[in-house]
Amino acid sequence: MSDTITFLGTAGARFVMIHQFLASGGAWLDLGGTQMVLDPGPGSLVQATKRKLDATKLDAVILSHKHLDHSGDVNIMIEAMTNGGTKKRGVVFAPADALDPEPVIFRYLRSYPQKIEILTAGASYKVNDVSFETPVRHRHPVETYGLIFRTPRHTFSWVVDTRYFEGLGGHYEGELLIINVVRLKPGAPIDHLSLPEARSIIEEVKPRAAILTHFGMTMWRARPWELAQKLTDETGIKVVAARDGMKFDLAQLDT
Numbered sequence: 001m002s003d004t005i006t007f008l009g010t011a012g013a014r015f016v017m018i019h020q021f022l023a024s025g026g027a028w029l030d031l032g033g034t035q036m037v038l039d040p041g042p043g044s045l046v047q048a049t050k051r052k053l054d055a056t057k058l059d060a061v062i063l064s065h066k067h068l069d070h071s072g073d074v075n076i077m078i079e080a081m082t083n084g085g086t087k088k089r090g091v092v093f094a095p096a097d098a099l100d101p102e103p104v105i106f107r108y109l110r111s112y113p114q115k116i117e118i119l120t121a122g123a124s125y126k127v128n129d130v131s132f133e134t135p136v137r138h139r140h141p142v143e144t145y146g147l148i149f150r151t152p153r154h155t156f157s158w159v160v161d162t163r164y165f166e167g168l169g170g171h172y173e174g175e176l177l178i179i180n181v182v183r184l185k186p187g188a189p190i191d192h193l194s195l196p197e198a199r200s201i202i203e204e205v206k207p208r209a210a211i212l213t214h215f216g217m218t219m220w221r222a223r224p225w226e227l228a229q230k231l232t233d234e235t236g237i238k239v240v241a242a243r244d245g246m247k248f249d250l251a252q253l254d255t
Contacts, residue, residue, distance in 0.1 A: 001032040003154050003250040005178075007242045008040075008047035012161075012182040012214030013192065017042065017069045021220060023244040024069050027213075028053050031151045034128045036060040038147075038158070042072035045080060051245060055080035060127045061113075063094040064160040065144035066104045074098075075106050082112040092116045093125060095143035119145050135171040138162030140191045148172060154250045159201060161214070163191035169204030175253045177207040178242075180214035184222050195219065195227060202237055208253045213242035 008025030011017045017024040025047035026039035035058050037044065048055055058081040063071055074094075081090040090113045098104050099116070110116060117125055121137040129152055134145035139162050148157045156176035162168065164186070179201060182192035193201075195212075202210045210231075215224055224241035231239040240248075 001153065002030075003032060003151050003156075004030045004247055005250075006030070006051060006053065006247045007213060007244065008037075008044055008051070010213045010215055010242045010244055011041070011069065012180060012219070013190075013216040014069065015217050016215060016220060021217075022215060023047050024072070026070065026073075029149070031130045031149065032128075032153065034059050034130045036062055036127065036130075037077055038062045039064050039070035039160070040073040040077045041069045044073035045076050047244075056083055058090055060091045060093060062132075062147070063092075063098055063105075064119075064147065064158075065095060065138075065140060065142050066098040067142060067161070068104075070161075071098065071104045074104060075109055078105070078109050078112055085109070085112040088112065088114055090114060091127060093119055095119045095145065097143045119143075121145065136168075139165055146172065148174060154253070156250065157205070157207075159193070161192055164193055164197040164200075169201035172201070172205050174205075175208045176248075176250060177202060177205050177210045179210065179212055181212045181219055181224075182214060182216035184218035184227075192216070195231075199231055199235065202231065202239065203235055207237065209238040209240065211240050211242050211248065215241075 006028040009023030011022035011024040024041035025044035029036045133148045138144040155174035157172035158178045181198045183194040186194040228239040228241040
């Protein structure tokens, strides 16, 4: 069995998403055969189908927060997971504000999956033999949670959208650290991480490898693959810039 992550899209923030300079589909996790989609933004179903990933086989749909670049395809992914509601299967995980008072998950779909679980800070959840935790609420305009995934083989964390705050990195762990890095430089009046802040988190967590994704315009124009190589040289930790469609097998961290 293997644990793999396929980046359906690496777009971050509204302008990269609106213009589709990068795809905005979120990520597909195949963790020992348990299939989950995380943050299915606009185009997620199309990107998955292009890569021969069958959304009718999903076991879970996870929403870290309700912003459109993360949730644009959440409803169609629920439809697909449940075969248009004909099969009551799968679990949807989302913060409470994705359901009310201004929902991004349609009410008519809510009876389709086996259950909907509400994400809260410090909680743990399970899908088959995969568990994940939401260790801390992030600093973002809507309710937002990063995740620590645990499989029988690996542990990895995903630091999703947030303003940097003291101790953020201390909430995460694992052989692999994935970070949403929208901004090249800190200081902008938006609640997103910048490259120097991502470096601080990487140095605090000390994973075997780190992946940067969810790029805004300033990051994309600065060639994130070159920035990742520079971080590798400076920190001694392998840092990779995700690409649309990139598949990462965590088994390569075992060697």
